[in-house]
Each structure stands twice: as C-alpha cells, then as structure tokens.
Amino acid sequence: MITEILDTISGAIREPRLADLILADMHLYAVLPRLEELARLDEEAGAIARELDMTLEFLVRGGPRVVLTFADGKVTSYRMGRANTGLFFLSCDLLNRMFAGEDVTPIPFKGITRVGQLKKFTRLTEIMTRYLKPSDADMEDAAFRKSHVEMSLMVGLSASGVVADRDPRARRLVDDLRDGTIQYKILPDGPNAYVRIEKGVIRAFNGIVKDPTACIEIRDVDLAVGLIAGEVDTFAANGSGDVKASGDLAMADEFNGMFDRVGLYLE
Template identity: 30%
Template sequence: MTDAKTLAYINMYAVLGTLENLCELDPKASALLTNKKPISIAFDVKGGPVATITFKNGKCRMVDSILPDADIKIPFSSPEKFNGLIDGTVTPIPTKGFTKIPFLLKEFKKLTDLLSSYMRAEPEKLEDEEFFRISTSLMFYTICVAVAQIGNNDEIGKFSASHMVDGDIMISIADGPAATVRVRNHRLVTIKKAPENPRAVMEFSSIRLARDLFDGKVNAVACIGDGSIRMRGMISMVDNLNRILDRVGLYLA
C-alpha cells in the first residue's frame, strides 16, 4: 500500500527537510554549524526527488534543485537506494566533494542522529517539557511536508488531492507552529508558516493534543466533536487533507 518513490520524496523533503527546523529549534544543532565554513550537499535521486541542503551560519536551508556550485554531490541510482541512506542500509558515495567527506561523517551525521532522537523519541525524554515541544514541533513540520509529497506522488494520495480545490489550508497548533498546504491544480506544496488568507483551517487546541494525534492516541473525528480540533472554511479541503494524513503514518512508521 506504499511505494518507494513516494517514500523517497518524503525522506528527502519531509525528513531531511526538517533539518531546517532542527537548526532553528535546538541550539545544539545550530552550534554544530556555527563558525564553520558554509557547505552544501546535493542529493540527486534518479527517478525521484532532488535537493540541495546548505549549512551556513548555524542555519540550514533546503531547495528542491541541484545547485551547480554544491560542494558535495551524492547521486542515487533509484529511490530505493536513497531510502536506504535514510534507514541506514546504504552508504552514500559522493561524485564530487571528496575533501568534504569529513563533514558528512561528522557534523551531518550528528545532525541526522539528533533529528532521529527527536523523531523517534524515548518516552522518558518526552517528559522534559522543552524536548517535548521541540520533538512535537519537528514531527508537525515533517508530517505537514509529507502530506504534500503523498498528495503529489502516492496513487491514493493523488486521488485525494484530485478532490481538493485551489487555495491555502492552514494547519496550526494553538501554542505552537503553523504551516500552509497550498493547493494549485491538485498539486500540493507545504510552506512552513501560516498563510495570510487561508481558505480552510484545521487548528489543534494544544501541542499536547497534537502529539496525541500524531502518536495515534486520539482520533481527529472525535477531537472535532469535543472542540479540541477546530476546523472552518472549505471543509472539503480539510476532509481530503485528513485522508492524506491517514497515509502519512504508513510511510513514516
């Protein structure tokens, strides 16, 4: 019920893309990049996603193209090979930037390990309020970006997207982050900030509720009934978004 190509898009933009937010939310992440020469890594997946991640001044930014002046270039012969990088079964071999390999082995690995510690958090760590907030915020961004990748690539996700009208959907946590899922001609793009003029809104009443929802402890339909999830606007957009959200767990499990 899942496919490798969609998973590669999710791994690229939703998982590696969350390094952007990790560097903003956790000082330990930005410290790894501070006072270091800027460096960029291009990932080129044949028949799949492409992206360049640039690390500069303690921050991280991803673009969905291969920048010609990227310091390191890593090609993958298939989505499956790239997915292997993310699950640790494939060792990447750069075609450019051999002298920058220490960054891959040291800082980049520490960043991805840190990201993993938040994304697959141990229960006792989540008892720390700040860790909980960062972990849940990172999950939020990952899920929101994964929605767009599933809506654009997964066969059933594309069916859901085909029923969505144009406009911006705001997904937000009352005391936490917000994101926009922008729909244009049934293609989805996630922007990691709230829209100015949403056509539809889905708002979680608290970061705790959002976490419970992400962890599958509560159901969105039940939460709408008790008011802990509020929706308004073009509900057909929220309805189809929820159908795609149902598939996020299949890919990120």
C-alpha cells in the same frame, strides 16, 4: 556479504518500486529539509549548522535529488542547483534503508575532501532522528515535545505534497481539493504551519497565513502528540472541541486523508 552485494546491484539495476520511490521522495523532499527548523530549534544542531559551509547534494539513481545549502547557520533545501559535495545512492531502497538506520554507505562523488563536514552533517541527522522518533525519556520534556510537534507537523505537511505527486489514491484526494490554504495551529502559542494548495500542488510553510480557507486549531501540544502518533480519533476530538475546525471543512477533511497516506509510507 556476497548476497548483500548482489542485492545492492540488483536494486540498482531494476526500476524502483513505486513505494520505494515515494518514500525516497519523502526522505529528500519532506524530511531532510526539516534541518531548516532543526537548526533553529535545537542548540547543538544550531551550533553545527553554524560550523558548516557547504552545498550538499543527495542524488538517487532513478529517484529524487536535493541540494542542501549550509550558510551562516541556516540550512536551505532546493530541488535544483549546484553543489560542492555530493552523495550518490545506487537505489531508492538504499537511501530508504539509510534513513531507517541501517548501515548504508553512499558513494561520495563530489567534495571528497570534506569528510569532516560530512561527519558533522551525520550528527545533524542523528539529532533530527531524535526529534522525529523520540524516546520516552525525551518526551518527558515539555519543550522537546513542542519541537517534536513542530518538526513532525512540517514533515507531515511537506510529505503530503510528495504523496500528492505520486500516490494514486492521494492523487484522487488532490483532484477533489480546490485551491486554498489550510492553517494548522497548536494552541495556545504554536507551533503553527499551513499548506497552500494550488492546481493540485501542495506546499508546506511554517507560521500563520492570512484568511486561510480552512483552519484547524488543536487544543495543546499534548493532544497534537497524540494526533501525530495516530492515537486520537480526529472526528471525536472535533466533536468534543479538542480540535476546532472552521472554514471549508470539506477541504480540511479531504486533506486529512493525505496524512493517512503519508503515514502508510513513513511508518
């Protein structure tokens, strides 16, 4: 117990390791914002989101900050703004350990009376974990697989923006990327998402963009599951026609390297 307390204190005092900082950024800027999709994709999550009415701030010492707004059943995330409820983490490492499923208790610094709402929020995160780290039993269900792909795709694309900001090797890739959009389509009917790259900044969006600079079409959800799990050779899938790439293939290929960088942290 004393060792754990000392670990926590020392983690709070020292500067975060770059890897911890990047992972914390990913958790707050790429994973948590996916509650937006979760509320739409999952019935229970949608019901909980409709019951919630708060603005919840995650604040990490020496690390990222995000504000989640729950209103009218919708979840929106901002990097700025005021919140009526707040959770403080002494270090990036502590935040990351909580996301890894360890028993970490953040320090509530605002809205302490909203314990009930926070419990519901905790349930939301459990549901999200189910979609991002699914069990074999869950993956038996075709509709679940599709939702898993949508959530994972958006996490991956959003997290690319995070690694592009901080990871030196990802930075090299971004420096070579020209401005434009890359569309990802899962055939035959989605999910679809795209990234917009503008002066080295990467932002992810759901849906279809007009006239993308490059377009990646994936044969079906099951192949997308394999790609997300890193079990499919993308070049081989491209040659066989399972993945169809068109447009600026150099840009798409360079961007593909971002997923590898994201995977290194999120694993």
